Amino acid sequence: MLLFETKSLCKFYRPGAAAEVRALDDVSVSIETGSVTVVTGPSGSGKTTLIALLGALERPTRGQVLMDGRDLGVCSDVELARVRRRLGFVFQDFCLIPRFTVLDNIIYPLIPRGIPHTERLRRARELLTRFGIEGKLHVRADELSGGEQQRVAIARALAGQPDVVFADEPTSNLDRETGAIFLQVLKELHLAGKTAVLTSHDPEVVALATRVIELKGGKLVATPA
């Protein structure tokens, strides 16, 4: 079943200016429900921009992003926020709120989802225990190591029990142990029928992919089935 479809998707920064950047140019791809899609390509090829557009983090300059057949480009701000509640993001630079504790970073995204406080706490504790940082519950995010921050970021993405998990270079900043945890999570998501869209150069991650999309200079190179 088709979950995402992009039609002639373009994202230009500073459009019309001399310094216009064509981050994505006429990209049409489709992503099935339950698939593990890995977007690869050299730096600056538009991988992060593609998952940002799929994840409704920004709007396309031209073309369409369809999720369950619905054009995200014409959705209102409120509708996009509701779409994002079905998604979980693991950003390359973690994007934790530094002055929040680990616990707050995980439970804050659950507040607009209407999840009761006790359930929020339960999920946060469970995930942190699973990732081996249950002792850091009340530590500020900016006091954690890079690996620990990445684990918190993964826990935050999974806490909302999303339909789709997006991860931008999830293993690039990780130690071996955290990388192994993430790969295990990815396998479990796939087994649970969840969809994952990742950008990565890591062969271990690519090996888990059911679909690989390759980008170069903002254009689609190949989409092997």
Place this chain on the structure above:
Amino acid sequence: MHPLRSLVSVCALVAVILPYLVGMALAQGLEAEAEASVQFGADLLVTGVQFGRTVPLPLEAIKQVRAVDGVKGALPRIVGEVVLGKDRVHAVLVGLAVEDAPAWSACIDGELPKRDSRYEIVVGTGLARRLGLKIGSVLPPFYRNDKEGERLLRVVGVFKADAPLWQAHLMLTSFDTAAIVFDQRGAATDLLVSCQPGKQDEVHRAILQRLSFTSADGQGVIRPKVTTRADLLVMLPRGVLHREGVFNLHFVLALVVAILVLLVTSGVGLTERRREIGILKATGWQTDEILLRGLAESFALSLSGACIALGLAWLWLRVGNGFGIAGFFLAGVDAVPDFPIPFRITPVPALLAFVLAFVIVLTGTLVSAWRAAIVAPREAIR
């Protein structure tokens, strides 16, 4: 809440609200004291009018007023300004038959000037401190009297520190002594008239309609002017309200500067705040939910600021005795008042202070939150 931004905002709020609360509490306290003074004063105050101006009354007026039906008593009084010492300290000299006003003695250390004695005075606390006077001190002649000559005045009493603040620069003496000091024998500046219960309006009308007095030179006619307690209640706070108005004007100017400062301080941690809002939006928060969060944050900050300012205002007035600000409302009072300053912290200024704080913080918070919340999450995070 951003800790540094919150701290800066609360401090700026307190700096703005505190003088306002103190000023308003002082103004209200003074007004209340003025009202209380009037309530305990005479029923009617009779003065003379000539050419449309207030003039002294001849003493023959006392007999005429006392003869009016419903009048219980009429006490002549002389009130005038004198200037003392090389520092030219301004004081108000009040001369009256002090034994007819027993309420005075309760707030005096020493004794009241005796009826038959001359050149005895009771001085206010502010004046006593400024001129170094105490009971038994003598005051060199500060007036000119060609008939009686100039004499030393002896201090027989000093007002207590907890007496009403109106005594601070007051000199109380006998009617005769005041007449000599001002060289105005046979005249009083006004009459304090007390009426039988329920007869005040009747007496008021009778004095106005039936009485007129001959001036001291026997040529002109002096008409009476009657001020009732109700008139005084309206007139007395006018001075306080004027000063309150001037204070408010200064405050508005300070407020404009403060709002600008707060708008700048609301930019403290703006980049971090923008990124936070981007992260919240990326994880499912809506713009209105983020703004609501900003609203709650503003409410908490302004409530904290207002409460701290309220507490500090109370301390400033109660412990600090209006240090530095009391002189703004009370003429002749130094930076360190030497008598208890009256104050009343009422709900309206306190509520207004909170609303003011809320509006200021809300402006700073919501503007920055709104600007971050309306951009795409990826842009805000970047």
